[in-house]
Amino acid sequence: MQYSSILLIVSLAFVKGADVDKKFLFMDSALNSADFPVVGDLLIPELLKQLGLDTLYSLVNKAGLTATLSGTGPFTLFAPTNDALSNLPAWVKKAVSNVTILADVLEYHVLAGSVKSSALANELLVDTVLPGKKLRINLYDKQGTTVATAQCAPIDLSRVDQAATNGIVHVLNGVMLPPAGNIVQVLVECPKFTTLVTAVKAAGLVNALSSDGPFTLFAPTDKAFKKLPPQVLDNLLKNVTALTRVLEYHVVAGTFCSAGLFNSDVPTLAKDTVKIEINGGKVTVNNARVLVADGSVTNGVVHAIDQVLLPPNLVG
Numbered sequence: 001m002q003y004s005s006i007l008l009i010v011s012l013a014f015v016k017g018a019d020v021d022k023k024f025l026f027m028d029s030a031l032n033s034a035d036f037p038v039v040g041d042l043l044i045p046e047l048l049k050q051l052g053l054d055t056l057y058s059l060v061n062k063a064g065l066t067a068t069l070s071g072t073g074p075f076t077l078f079a080p081t082n083d084a085l086s087n088l089p090a091w092v093k094k095a096v097s098n099v100t101i102l103a104d105v106l107e108y109h110v111l112a113g114s115v116k117s118s119a120l121a122n123e124l125l126v127d128t129v130l131p132g133k134k135l136r137i138n139l140y141d142k143q144g145t146t147v148a149t150a151q152c153a154p155i156d157l158s159r160v161d162q163a164a165t166n167g168i169v170h171v172l173n174g175v176m177l178p179p180a181g182n183i184v185q186v187l188v189e190c191p192k193f194t195t196l197v198t199a200v201k202a203a204g205l206v207n208a209l210s211s212d213g214p215f216t217l218f219a220p221t222d223k224a225f226k227k228l229p230p231q232v233l234d235n236l237l238k239n240v241t242a243l244t245r246v247l248e249y250h251v252v253a254g255t256f257c258s259a260g261l262f263n264s265d266v267p268t269l270a271k272d273t274v275k276i277e278i279n280g281g282k283v284t285v286n287n288a289r290v291l292v293a294d295g296s297v298t299n300g301v302v303h304a305i306d307q308v309l310l311p312p313n314l315v316g
């Protein structure tokens with residue numbers, strides 16, 4: 001009892017008499033770093049600037065997402081280049097001039113957690129921070145070269161895994177648009193595919209094309225159907241066997257984004273192949289031209305075409 005009291009007095013005296021040991025002032029450092037990021041701290045928005053992605057940096061700011069992307073995370077950001085953002089078609093630019101839509105589109109480029117490029121796999125579906133919306137990764141062997149896409153936007157494989165303190169950035173040579181629904185849901189909502197929707201219903205293919213797939217659909221527009229002799233279309237709509245074969249001739253198993261296409265014969269669900277040709281950026285399927293490529297859907301991809309594809313030896 002007496003011994004420990006003496007010890008206490010001695011040690012208090014020692015503390016009182018000693019200089020403050022500044023190298024252990026952790027509390028002070030902790031408070032400082034809470035106010036100012038420590039040197040070497042590189043949050044995602046700053047990394048975007050460092051990578052020269054100034055357009056995305058300002059759009060993130062405009063959408064009010066800078067604070068989120070400066071948070072603890074970790075996040076994975078698919079980051080469109082300045083060119084990708086400035087080359088957007090006018091209708092997309094118009095849509096994202098609405099800040100709410102802009103924020104949704106940008107959130108669609110963000111994953112919760114660090115997803116390294118080595119974890120990307122063909123047909124991998126990953127959740128984005130936009131509620132309920134997943135994006136699809138595809139890897140293609142394009143005549144010996146690996147091509148990777150995220151929801152059909154090409155990933156710049158020379159600029160993946162760019163590290164920030166709170167996550168990683170993969171640079172994208174494109175912009176991803178959140179899918180409105182599956183193939184059938186999107187076709188039904190687009191007024192330019194009324195004949196195709198009628199045909200899909202008549203052939204009983206609604207369930208198949210609404211399933212997880214994934215599928216690539218070459219989707220003839222109403223104008224494309226009008227190019228068929230009227231009798232051919234009438235006969236097809238009367239003969240479910242023939243109609244099904246024609247529609248299945250427009251569907252390929254798997255997601256084939258335009259970035260992954262090259263000159264080749266591709267097997268369709270109707271077994272017969274279609275001939276894909278790329279000429280100076282223009283894509284054709286047999287004699288049909290792709291009018292709009294890479295339509296975003298949850299269960300694959302839709303490319304709008306200007307001709308109905310007729311399989312060989314069609315009787316009906």
Ligand SMILES: *[C@@H]1O[C@H](CO)[C@@H](O)[C@H](O)[C@H]1NC(C)=O
Nearest residue numbers: 095097098099100101102104
């Ligand atoms: C922006 O888009 C949202 C969501 O579609 C809509 O509710 C809102 O009215 C739009 N705002 C403007 C200014 O158009």
Ligand SMILES: *[C@@H]1O[C@H](CO)[C@@H](O)[C@H](O)[C@H]1NC(C)=O
Nearest residue numbers: 239240241242245314315316
């Ligand atoms: C319907 O189409 C199939 C396949 O093309 C054909 O074999 C059959 O003869 C056609 N049926 C009629 C009634 O035309």
